[in-house]
Amino acid sequence: MRIETIRQEFPQLAGQVYGKPLVYLDNAATSLRPRSVVAKWEEMSTRYNANLHRAVHRMAQIATDEYESSRDALRDFIGAARREEIVFTSGATASLNLVAFCLGESMIREGDEILVAESEHHSDIIPWQQMCARKGAKLRVYPVEEDGSYDLERLESLLTDRTKILCIAQISNVLGIINPVREMAAVCHRHGCLILVDGAQGIVHLPVNVQDLDCDFYLFSGHKMYAAPGTGVLYGRLELLEQFPPYMGGGEMIATVRWEGSTFAAPPQRFEAGTQNISGVPTWKPAIETLRLLRDPQIEDEQARIRDFMLDALGSDPRIRLFGTAEPRAARIPLFSFAVEGAHHEDLALILDKFGVAVRSGQMCAEPLMDRFGVTGMLRVSFAPYNTLQEAEYAMEALRKAIKMLTE
Amino acid sequence: MSTLEEKKAAVVEDFMLFDDWMDKYEYLINLGKELEPLPEECRTEDRLIRGCQSRVWLDARMEEGKLVFRADSDALITRGIIALLVQVYSGRTPEEIAADDFGFLEQIGLKENLSPTRANGLVSMVSTIRQAAKENAR
Ligand SMILES: Cc1ncc(COP(=O)(O)O)c(C=O)c1O
Numbered sequence: 001m002r003i004e005t006i007r008q009e010f011p012q013l014a015g016q017v018y019g020k021p022l023v024y025l026d027n028a029a030t031s032l033r034p035r036s037v038v039a040k041w042e043e044m045s046t047r048y049n050a051n052l053h054r055a056v057h058r059m060a061q062i063a064t065d066e067y068e069s070s071r072d073a074l075r076d077f078i079g080a081a082r083r084e085e086i087v088f089t090s091g092a093t094a095s096l097n098l099v100a101f102c103l104g105e106s107m108i109r110e111g112d113e114i115l116v117a118e119s120e121h122h123s124d125i126i127p128w129q130q131m132c133a134r135k136g137a138k139l140r141v142y143p144v145e146e147d148g149s150y151d152l153e154r155l156e157s158l159l160t161d162r163t164k165i166l167c168i169a170q171i172s173n174v175l176g177i178i179n180p181v182r183e184m185a186a187v188c189h190r191h192g193c194l195i196l197v198d199g200a201q202g203i204v205h206l207p208v209n210v211q212d213l214d215c216d217f218y219l220f221s222g223h224k225m226y227a228a229p230g231t232g233v234l235y236g237r238l239e240l241l242e243q244f245p246p247y248m249g250g251g252e253m254i255a256t257v258r259w260e261g262s263t264f265a266a267p268p269q270r271f272e273a274g275t276q277n278i279s280g281v282p283t284w285k286p287a288i289e290t291l292r293l294l295r296d297p298q299i300e301d302e303q304a305r306i307r308d309f310m311l312d313a314l315g316s317d318p319r320i321r322l323f324g325t326a327e328p329r330a331a332r333i334p335l336f337s338f339a340v341e342g343a344h345h346e347d348l349a350l351i352l353d354k355f356g357v358a359v360r361s362g363q364m365c366a367e368p369l370m371d372r373f374g375v376t377g378m379l380r381v382s383f384a385p386y387n388t389l390q391e392a393e394y395a396m397e398a399l400r401k402a403i404k405m406l407t408e
Numbered sequence: 409m410s411t412l413e414e415k416k417a418a419v420v421e422d423f424m425l426f427d428d429w430m431d432k433y434e435y436l437i438n439l440g441k442e443l444e445p446l447p448e449e450c451r452t453e454d455r456l457i458r459g460c461q462s463r464v465w466l467d468a469r470m471e472e473g474k475l476v477f478r479a480d481s482d483a484l485i486t487r488g489i490i491a492l493l494v495q496v497y498s499g500r501t502p503e504e505i506a507a508d509d510f511g512f513l514e515q516i517g518l519k520e521n522l523s524p525t526r527a528n529g530l531v532s533m534v535s536t537i538r539q540a541a542k543e544n545a546r
Binding site: 343347350351354361362405406 | 433463484
């Protein structure tokens with residue numbers, strides 16, 4: 001498929017900033033929305049708006065069907081064994097808080113250990129810190145190597161008989177390197193430890209099969225993969241979800257409610273308290289269709305060309321320090337975080353903005369990783385399949401001009 | 409030394425000469441480069457201004473009835489902005505600063521044209537200067 005055809009589907013790409021064409025390279029923060037997703041949201045809001053599971057009328061039936069068929073589509077998309085393993089949340093952060101809380105309540109005792117990878121997003125750090133403080137458990141760090149990779153032998157040496165779970169992103173939102181989570185899962189399971197995989201970035205770039213990865217939890221946000229904001233998924237192995245207590249109370253998460261005590265629904269309803277995102281959840285279906293469409297040889301070739309161009313361009317300037325340099329190139333996504341000697345990331349981002357280039361600067365919700373590399377922040381350029389090599393070239397040209405402005 | 413009103417008018421006039429934001433940034437970058445660095449020992453936590461992506465320090469002290477500001481930042485454009493504020497407000501009486509509305513920042517388009525984090529940073533810089541003026545005004 002031609003990229004121009006794809007680009008037509010994302011109206012924002014035709015936009016301008018300060019009179020220049022928008023070059024949107026902050027896709028790891030949130031993707032742009034395709035027409036099909038917007039149309040589904042509009043359809044649900046203007047034709048089939050009704051609350052779920054509760055009423056017998058026709059509108060409620062349609063809304064419920066749309067919602068539940070999204071669950072089926074997601075089960076199929078990530079290769080889960082059963083639809084009950086797909087829990088709808090409001091996003092990756094909500095999924096992570098749910099797991100940390102419920103795991104803490106059901107399986108963690110004083111002195112147990114939680115192992116969190118050093119490059120994790122704050123959303124995969126704070127809920128574990130909070131849970132550890134509540135339960136008297138110990139949070140330990142799985143250190144990242146200098147080249148941004150993770151060492152399996154080091155993992156082996158960190159696991160003790162008190163380690164209950166390893167929490168790691170399939171792809172870090174800063175380093176862009178594909179972590180060997182399947183191999184990690186095997187190591188963890190050999191030691192009787194669970195593994196949670198934060199797929200917020202991974203699901204956007206990789207075909208995912210949770211059974212093949214053999215992870216215990218996998219989670220992601222809709223807004224990073226073309227679906228409506230405020231949608232999210234938690235996949236959990238059913239036997240684990242069944243041991244979890246409810247996270248929030250109210251709405252349709254119950255079996256019976258009595259003054260002397262209530263009983264709760266089975267997963268996934270147990271974790272879906274209150275009115276759900278009735279307009280947003282149905283957009284998972286067109287979003288998944290978009291992702292499938294984008295996994296096209298011609299588009300993947302362009303992505304590889306962008307990756308190579310960026311690595312060569314960034315690597316050829318001695319003032320630029322790229323974080324996450326592990327080889328091979330094929331094991332990384334087109335996401336690049338770097339620092340420029342003598343030029344502050346914030347200045348660079350501000351000047352790039354005036355060229356119409358949208359990038360991220362700062363700590364990128366990974367402060368411990370910034371400390372690890374001894375920087376106050378980085379500049380991150382993250383591409384999506386609708387971006388072109390030409391845009392990459394333009395962004396690099398703008399970056400060179402910005403560096404020149406700041407250092408000469 | 410020009411009065412506060414004259415100084416603000418001069419800055420507004422300077423900015424009117426610029427065609428686009430690149431020129432404004434060039435100007436701010438140059439102001440930033442010219443700003444006397446704040447000695448290392450003054451770059452303390454209590455002088456740090458919150459709400460900025462980059463680090464910004466502001467030191468305020470009274471000298472012969474006037475407020476004297478010194479400032480620094482690790483980012484150049486922010487350094488230029490704080491340098492501009494220092495140029496305009498340093499050496500004025502606290503009463504004069506406290507009575508000022510800082511409206512010239514809107515006139516030169518600094519407020520609305522900066523990214524949200526930066527705009528917050530500017531708001532924090534302004535409120536720190538105001539606070540110093542209020543504390544020292546009679
Ligand atoms: C790896 C990773 N985990 C978690 C999150 C949090 O996602 P959200 O803000 O959608 O909850 C993000 C998004 O920035 C991310 O990149």
